[in-house]
Amino acid sequence: MSELGLPVPGPRRPVWFNEVMQESRFAAEPWSATTRFRPVACVGGVPLMDIVERFGTPAYVVDEADVRGRCRAFRTALPGADILYAAKAFLCRAMATWVRQEGLGLDVCSGGELAIARSVGFPADRIVFHGNAKTPHELAEAVEYGVGRIVVDNLAEVVRLAMLVPPGHRQKVLVRVIPDIEAGAHAAIRTGGEGQKFGLSIASGDAAAAVARVLRQPELELVGLHCHLGSQIRSLEPYEQAARIMVEQLAAIRDAYGIALPQLDLGGGQGIAYLEGEHGLTPDEYATTVTKAIEERCATLHLPVPRLTIEPGRSISGPAGLTLYRVIAVKRTIDRTHDRTFVAVDGGMSDNPRPSLYGARYAARLIGRRSAMADRPATLVGHHCEAGDVIAENVPLPADIRPGDVIAVPATGAYHYSMASTYNLTGRPPVIAVAEGAARMVVRREEIDDLLRRDVGL
Ligand SMILES: Cc1ncc(COP(=O)(O)O)c(C=O)c1O
Incomplete structure (x- = not known):
């Protein structure tokens, strides 16, 4: 019985998946897909007052179903891409397990996040390691676990990282560049412009220097470029612009070195609704816009279309x-x-x-x-x-x-x-x-x- 003495509704499965996938719920509601207020407030079929009493x-x-539904929605919208959940948004062992089971990868940015991933046996090759100032210890842990890709975010870490790679191995890396695009709900979460601490500047020449430095290290394999514009972005235009700029950077590398890097990571940032009536971005609209922008720019520049990676955090959890x-x-x-x-x-x-x-x-x-x-x-x-x-x-x-x-x-x-x-x-x-x-x-x-x-x- 509920707190109002009314019968408690049973579990809502198996309809939850369709509910999560509905565009209207997905991006225009702050409440999770299984939330009901009548006859009593419930999430995942559990009356919220029962949770208050117990815990x-x-x-x-x-809401586990909501998390899983959002993971699946991104995979469905971008079947040919690597979808990495950005652990910084919310990570605990349960979350890492759901994400692993849903077939996503994980973007981690600290030794602590990596430790949680390791503790649930998260496949190392599906992990990308980030950070503007990774400590030597964190780099060593990432290499030792065998993470799939490490994102180079400063010039100093190139040689530091190369020295950690065991003989006979090559560590895959991405270079994070600043596309110089301002997007995101607040200055503190805008990371795509010049004048902030993340990424390597195209304008100053640091991005090109990092690429050159990585290519000189036989222990490192440069597989692509990365950027992350910021967080709580609720329009598609910045992504479209970023996709074009990043493809141009891939083309510049092809022109300079004769190599077409196979990967492009556009980070996360997809916005959500915090208030009733607000609109976030849906995986479908994001996918359509970004895919089109990449394909068109690649066609113009005669570049093979790179494999896309994205790192949604907020829009999943x-x-x-x-x-x-x-x-x-x-x-x-x-x-x-x-x-x-x-x-x-x-x-x-x-x-x-x-x-x-x-x-x-x-x-x-x-x-x-x-x-x-x-x-x-x-x-x-x-x-x-x-x-x-x-x-x-x-x-x-x-x-x-x-x-x-x-x-x-x-x-x-x-x-x-x-x-x-x-x-x-x-x-x-x-x-x-x-x-x-x-x-x-x-x-x-x-x-x-x-x-x-x-x-x-x-
Ligand atoms: C590199 C990188 N990727 C992905 C994300 C996730 O962003 P969001 O939670 O807005 O999707 C962040 C957030 O700061 C980030 O720094």
């Missing part, structure tokens, strides 16, 4: 996640211009730093009871000692919202758990996976004892 709040919930919070306090303030209602919950910037980092906006919804009162705008805030600890501005919540209520915030599956902190010595929330009517904890809550254990004292 407490705050808690991250991840973002909409699959939501966060559950308990309301601790409600207060009103009146400043010179307006009357504000603050709804303070038991989480905040430690589990969701995106509003304070990027001015990100979120939806929120009362679950666990129905209110007869009309909605009014509220500011959902956290419990941290920082005035900027806001989760969602101007969200409609019932006028009688009160301590003890439970609130669900959607689209928190990417860059939440992975960016969480222990600010104010708050333990990080657990991750609860839901699928086919069952919930299970895949990452446990971080307790104060975990935090105390690291502090060795005087």
